[in-house]
Amino acid sequence: MSFIPHTAADVGAMLCEIGAESIEALFDEIPAGLRCAGLERLPAAMNEAEVTRLMQSRARADGLALNFIGAGAYEHHIPAAVWQIAGRGEFYTSYTPYQAEASQGTLQLLYEFQSMMASLTGMDASNASVYDGASAAAEAILMAVRAKRGARRVLIPAALHPLYRRTVRSIVAAQGIELVELPWEAASGTTNWKAIAAGAQEAAAVVVAQPNFFGVIEDADAATDRAHEIGALAIAACNPLALALLAPPGRWGSGAGADICCGDAQPFGIPLSGGGPYLGYLTCKQPLLRQLPGRIVGRTVDLDGKTGYTLTLQAREQHIRRAKATSNICTNQGLMTAAATIHLALVGAEGLHRIAAASHARTRELCARLAAIPGVRPLFPGPFFHERAIGLPRPAAGVLERMVRNGILGGHDLSQDYPELGHALLVCATETKTGADLDRYAEALAEALSC
Amino acid sequence: MNIPENLRYTATHEWVRLEADGTLTVGITDHAQELLGDIVFLELPEAGRRVAAGEECAVVESVKAASDIYAPLAGEVVAVNTPATDDPAAVNRDPYAAWLFRIRPDDAGAMAGLLDAAAYRHAAESESH
Numbered sequence: 317m318s319f320i321p322h323t324a325a326d327v328g329a330m331l332c333e334i335g336a337e338s339i340e341a342l343f344d345e346i347p348a349g350l351r352c353a354g355l356e357r358l359p360a361a362m363n364e365a366e367v368t369r370l371m372q373s374r375a376r377a378d379g380l381a382l383n384f385i386g387a388g389a390y391e392h393h394i395p396a397a398v399w400q401i402a403g404r405g406e407f408y409t410s411y412t413p414y415q416a417e418a419s420q421g422t423l424q425l426l427y428e429f430q431s432m433m434a435s436l437t438g439m440d441a442s443n444a445s446v447y448d449g450a451s452a453a454a455e456a457i458l459m460a461v462r463a464k465r466g467a468r469r470v471l472i473p474a475a476l477h478p479l480y481r482r483t484v485r486s487i488v489a490a491q492g493i494e495l496v497e498l499p500w501e502a503a504s505g506t507t508n509w510k511a512i513a514a515g516a517q518e519a520a521a522v523v524v525a526q527p528n529f530f531g532v533i534e535d536a537d538a539a540t541d542r543a544h545e546i547g548a549l550a551i552a553a554c555n556p557l558a559l560a561l562l563a564p565p566g567r568w569g570s571g572a573g574a575d576i577c578c579g580d581a582q583p584f585g586i587p588l589s590g591g592g593p594y595l596g597y598l599t600c601k602q603p604l605l606r607q608l609p610g611r612i613v614g615r616t617v618d619l620d621g622k623t624g625y626t627l628t629l630q631a632r633e634q635h636i637r638r639a640k641a642t643s644n645i646c647t648n649q650g651l652m653t654a655a656a657t658i659h660l661a662l663v664g665a666e667g668l669h670r671i672a673a674a675s676h677a678r679t680r681e682l683c684a685r686l687a688a689i690p691g692v693r694p695l696f697p698g699p700f701f702h703e704r705a706i707g708l709p710r711p712a713a714g715v716l717e718r719m720v721r722n723g724i725l726g727g728h729d730l731s732q733d734y735p736e737l738g739h740a741l742l743v744c745a746t747e748t749k750t751g752a753d754l755d756r757y758a759e760a761l762a763e764a765l766s767c
Numbered sequence: 768m769n770i771p772e773n774l775r776y777t778a779t780h781e782w783v784r785l786e787a788d789g790t791l792t793v794g795i796t797d798h799a800q801e802l803l804g805d806i807v808f809l810e811l812p813e814a815g816r817r818v819a820a821g822e823e824c825a826v827v828e829s830v831k832a833a834s835d836i837y838a839p840l841a842g843e844v845v846a847v848n849t850p851a852t853d854d855p856a857a858v859n860r861d862p863y864a865a866w867l868f869r870i871r872p873d874d875a876g877a878m879a880g881l882l883d884a885a886a887y888r889h890a891a892e893s894e895s896h
Contacts, residue, residue, distance in 0.1 A: 606808060606828075631833040640835070 381720065382753055384682075386703045386744025387529070387728035388449070388477050389594065390557070390583045392671060393748055398585040398659045407654040416627045423625035426613040426648070429657040436559050437552070437577040438566020439599035444611040444648040449580025450483035452596035453523065453553050455643060456578040457488055459600065459607040460521035460549040462642070467520035467548070468493050473507045475500040475528035476553060478733040498522075502736075505530040505696030505705060509539040512546060519548040524574065526554045526562065530730075531679075531703030531742065532696050533562070540569030549604075550574040556597065557583040558701045560665075560672040566601070576600045585659025586652050595652040606632065609643030674747035675702035678754065682745040685758035691765065695740060703744040705730060705737065709765060712741045718764035724757060726764075768891060769797040771863060775839075775878060776887035782863065783839045783881055790845055791878070794866040795827060795836065795858065798891045803829035806855045811847040811868055818844060818870065820877070825867055827858065839881060842872040 322330070327339065336342055343351065362370065383391050402408065406421060416423060430442035446452050457470050470488075472481060474497045485495060496519075498507050505528070512522065522543035526536050536552070543550035552565035552574040559565075565574035582594040600608050606629065614628035634641040663671065679702045686692050691709030708715055712729040719726035727743035734740065745754065770776070775783040780799035784792045800806065808828040818824045818838035825836035846869040851857055857865040872878070882890060 606810070631828045631831065636831070637833055640833075 379723070381723050381725045382749075382756065383588070383725045384743050384745060384749075384757060385725050385728050386531075386746075387742050388479065388580065389588055390555075390702075390744065390746055391588055391748050392557075392583050392585075392675075392746050394585050394587060394659065395662055397662060398655055401658050402585075402651065402655040407651065417624070420625055422650070423613050423627070425654055425657050426611070427615055427625050428661070429653050430613060432657065432660050433556070433581070433597045434599050436556055436564065437554070437597075437599045438564025438573060439577055440566075440602040441605050441608060441612070442597065442599040443608050444613055445581070445650075445653045446596035446598055446610055446645060447649055448592055448594045448596045449553070449578065449582075450477070450480040450596075451487065452578035452580070452598045453480045453551075454484045454487035455596075455598055455609050455645065456551045456553075456576045457484060457493065457521060457523070458491070458643065459576055459604060459609070460551060461488075461491075461493055462607050463549065463604055464520035467518050469496060469519045470494070470521045470523065471496050471498050471512065471519050471548070472523040473498045473500065473525055473528060473534075475505065475507055475530060475532075475534075476523060476525040477529045480525075480553065500528070500530075503696075504698050505532040506534050506698060507539070509535060509542045512542050519543075519546055521549040521551050521576075522546075523551045523553055524565075524568075526552060526565070527558055527701045527703065529742075530696060530705040531700045531744070532705075533699040533701065536563070536565070536568045536574075537570070540565075540574050541571070544569065544571055549576060552577040552579075554579045555583065555701065556581050557668070557672050557675070560668040561676065561701070572601070575604060581652075581656045584656035586655055593649060593652055595649050595656055605629070607642065609633070610645040611648050671747050672702075675745070676700075678702070678745040678747060678749050679704060679743075681751070682743065682749075682754045682757060685754055686761065689758065689762045689765065692761065695737060702746055703742060706741045706743055707737075708739040708741055711739050715741070715761070715764045718767065719760045722756075722760040722763070724760045726757070726761065768801075768888065769863075770884045770888050770891075772884045774863070775881035775883065776890075777837065777839050777881060778887075778890050779837050780891070781836060781839055783878070784866075785875070785878060786869070789875060790869045790871050791840065791842070792866045792869050793836070793839060795862055796887070796891075797862050799827075799834075800859050800862045803827060803832055803834060805830045806858045808833075809852045809855045809858070809867065811849070811852060812844045814844055814847055816844045818842065827855075827867075836867060838870060840870065840872040840877045841874070842870040845869050845871045 426444040433442040446455060461468060472495055500507050524536055524539040527533050540550040554577060556579055565577040568574045577599045579597060580594050581597045586595055611627060612629050613625055616624055616626050618624045632642040683694060683704055693707050695705040695707045712731055716726045727741040730737050730740035730742050780796045782794050782796050786792060806827055806829045810826040812824040820841045822838045823835040824838045827834050827836055848866050851865050
């Protein structure tokens with residue numbers, strides 16, 4: 317079968333068959349205000365040779381800089397076996413399966429992914445993944461609003477990743493859901509959960525970022541308890557690697573734990589690239605199982621009693637329930653899920669703990685070196701994972717530019733999203749960095765500040 | 768098709784029984800459970816909820832579909848069959864015993880607008896052809 321799009325004659329014949337005048341007429345029911353006129357900024361089509369040249373020149377421009385940027389996507393060592401296995405045709409070319417049960421290998425892999433994510437987050441159930449952490453956060457909020465019937469306010473920390481907040485707003489704002497931002501405290505960089513007013517009683521959920529965007533560890537127990545006190549669900553938004561060291565959200569607080577957990581599993585075997593593809597995960601407690609959107613794989617037995625895997629709990633999804641579906645998700649991030657599952661299987665629980673601990677140690681060591689540079693100071697004193705907000709004596713943008721000339725990506729400029737922090741940089745050192753790398757960073761930063 | 772003579776029906780496959788206290792008990796018909804197949808989950812309304820005639824107020828989920836259940840008349844939900852949520856298959860076994868919820872209708876006279884057994888049989892049969 318050819319993948320060449322339909323010819324004008326094909327299109328005309330199909331429109332004629334269904335009695336529509338034009339393609340546009342098929343979209344009549346969508347109000348004009350919601351329709352996009354065109355994609356003006358899309359460049360003209362290129363052929364394969366032109367695209368190859370463009371991509372090669374972009375790759376050269378990226379260079380081979382030493383990377384200290386985290387801010388939601390993290391550089392970790394990826395064992396060669398991960399993509400060797402994920403690159404096999406059975407994984408690499410298969411889209412989310414439509415004849416699902418014919419693809420037992422794919423379903424088993426998704427089932428293993430779900431089991432690992434549920435275990436890591438301390439939850440009862442997981443779906444087979446969504447596009448990225450930001451859309452997972454939006455889906456978690458929609459789950460809570462459905463479960464809480466009627467309560468349409470959700471409290472989200474201003475210290476949640478800015479892109480998560482923007483994505484959440486894009487997805488939920490038009491659905492009549494009110495998002496209320498919880499401020500962070502200037503001294504600690506953490507959210508004051510106890511200050512959530514009783515007036516917030518109509519809230520369906522409280523989102524807790526762990527660690528938060530500044531890399532700081534939040535008091536997740538207090539957050540979960542306060543959420544439950546005001547009758548809201550607690551949604552954890554976590555870097556799943558951090559959970560190798562921190563308490564799993566399912567055990568947060570003094571009661572039954574957080575209700576939903578979401579985030580990006582990119583740190584598990586998925587390389588950094590310009591915005592993705594990354595890997596959203598979404599897990600929850602048993603009572604919310606029927607609100608969990610997307611594909612869910614279950615384990616069962618066939619007529620002969622042999623173990624088999626099947627898509628389950630699909631009755632509320634789009635392909636069956638159409639406009640009344642639980643969500644508009646009808647797919648999962650198949651290839652990235654394969655890579656993450658293989659990665660987790662390779663490193664195991666102990667390996668994951670070691671990676672997380674080493675990343676934390678490298679960031680500590682980096683901060684120790686930075687403390688010797690005049691005018692450079694950590695902005696928040698509390699515990700952190702593998703990322704820290706650093707105050708600088710001059711604007712971060714210029715400093716970063718000078719560091720790039722020395723082959724170092726020095727961090728993420730926080731002043732874009734948090735101007736109140738002044739000249740501030742978010743810096744991350746994972747297990748991929750050596751002592752010599754940290755020395756180079758400290759030297760380059762000192763040099764950039766001195767000129 | 769088991770369609771008891773003593774009940775009233777809707778075109779959307781709910782059965783309705785007028786109780787001595789003036790409330791209406793609502794469930795799904797034998798024909799409906801047959802179409803749905805193995806029922807695995809019931810989502811029932813909360814007691815005290817006001818419903819309009821024809822409003823979606825429950826969901827019956829089977830292995831192959833999740834179907835809305837509609838309020839046959841306007842009124843207030845006064846009871847729900849909570850034990851049935853622990854054993855949804857009861858709706859398959861005996862749909863006329865495994866009721867879903869009870870409504871106190873605003874206007875009991877509106878019962879006259881519902882289908883009798885013969886009319887429901889006719890509607891169900893013509894739908895399946």
